[in-house]
Amino acid sequence: MGVRALMNDLTGSKSDKSECWMSLRAPELFRVMEKIDKEYALVRKDAQKYIEKIDFNKRMLEVVLAEATVAYQEVYKAGPLYARIPGGLPLGGPCMMKLPDTVLFFHRMKLRNDTFLRVNVLHNDMVNMVLRAHLSVYGLHLKGAYDHTTTGQVRGTLVHTPTAGELGIFLEDIKYTIEGRYRFMGDRLVIELIVSTLSIRNMALKYPNATDSDPPVRLLKKNMADFRTGLKTDLDKWVQDYFNGYLIVADLQDIPSLWKLREYDQYKTSKLAAFTDLAVARINKRILDIGGDYIRVPKFKIVAAYGLVINIYDGALRGLDTMYRRSVATTVFKRDNLRYVDAIIGFKDLEVSYRYVVNFPPGPLMPPSLTGVLRMSAKDLTAHLSLGLLMDPEVVELDINFINPPGPDDITIEGAANILMSNFKHILRYEIATIMSNSLMYGVGLLRTLPRCEPFVPGMLRNTTKLGKFNKKKTLSTSSKNSDEARSKESNYTRPQRRHGTTVKMMQDIGTK
Structure with a gap:
C-alpha cells in the first residue's frame, strides 16, 4: 500500500469525519472473521468432538494439578480440585497505595506461603480456540516491602519518614476467571494470551509492629489503585506458564484434519494482524x-526527615503515539455483535521526564541546590491492548494495561545530582521511581478515553489548540443520537465496568498539576 493510500485509509471517509467517535471499521472485521469461521466450521467441530472423546479437560487437570495432590483419583472423588501457587511468587508490586494522610510505596511483593487455587470450571473450546477456567481462593497472604510517606498540608507534598519494613497484606474471597487464547506452534497448542477478570471481596493490611489483638487496616477499593492490576497481571503470567507447561507435552497429533485446523489458525491470525496493525496506526x-503525544503529569515535592527537599515538576509523558504490535493478535466473539481483539503492544519511544531541584539542609559542608532532569524510558515496556468492538452501530472500547512496568534501573539522571546520588539514592530508587512508573500508567490509562468525543483529561494536554481543532473538525450535529450517551443507548450495549480509573484518580489526588 502506498503512502497516499495508507493516509487516506487512516484518515477515513468523509462520513467518518462527520462523527467524533473513533472508528476502526469493525464491520469489515466481523465480515472477514465470519467468512473464515464458516469456511472451517466442520474442521473446528470435529476437533471439539475429538477433544471431548479423549476427555482432554480431565487429562489436563490430572497432569497440571498432580503436584498439588497425592492421587488425582482420590481428590476427584473427594470433590474440589486445587492448583498450588508456590510461596515466594512475586505478586502485585511495585505499586503505590494511598491511605488517609499516608502513601505507601511497595517496591516488592510476594506470596508468603504456598496457596491453593480452587478450580471450579475448566473447559477447552476448540471451536473458538479458547481455554476457559473459573478459579477461586479463600485467601491470599502477601508480604510487601515498603517505604512510608505522609501527605503534607499542601497537596502534592510527601514527607518521607525513615520507616520501612514488611507489611502483611490479606486478600479474602478472590474470584478469578481466565480465558486463554490458543494458537498453534507447529503441532502444539500454546496459550498466546490470557484475558482475565479478578474480583477481591476484602483487602486488609497489618503492620509489622501490630499485635495479634490489633485489627487489620481495611482497605477500600479506591485505595488499591494499580495494585489490583499488578496482581492480576502477575497471576495471568503464572497461569499462562502453568498451563503451557502441560501443553508442551500434550499429544494432539491425532486431531482430525490437524493440518486444516492449523491452516484455519494461520489464516485467521494473518487477517487479525492486518486489522490490529491498522487499528494501532x-x-x-x-x-x-x-x-496527545505530549501529556502533562502531576508534580510532587518530597521532604526528607533530615531536611533534604526534592521537587520534581514540569512532568511530561511523551511517545504515546509510538505504539506498535508485538505479538500475535487474538479474538473471541462474545455475544450478538460484540467481539474483542487482544494483542501485546510496545512503544518505540515512550518516556516520562521530570525537572528536579534538590535542596540540601543548610550547613557549611552542604552543596548548593542541584538541578537537572530525570528520565524514565519505557522502550522495553509491554502492555496488553484490548479492543472491544460493536458492529452496528460501530462502538469501540479501548483498554490497556501494563505487563512489565519500568523500574529504578530505567531512570537516567541528567545534571549534577548524578554525582551526589548517594545522598538520596534510597528515595530515588523506591519513591521517585514508583512515582514515575505510576505517571506512565497514569498517562497510558488516559488512552482508554481515546474513542470518545472528548478524550483525555482537561488540562493534561500541552497543545490544547490541537484538541480544539480536532473537536471542531469532528463536530457533531445537535441531534442527541450522535452524543456519547445516546450512541451507547442506540447500540443497546453496556460497556463493562472495569476498575481501571483508580491509578488516574490516585495520581490526581496525590499530585498537583
Missing part, C-alpha cells in the same frame, strides 16, 4: 490529532 494518528 489509527490510534497513533488520533493521539497526534488531539495533541
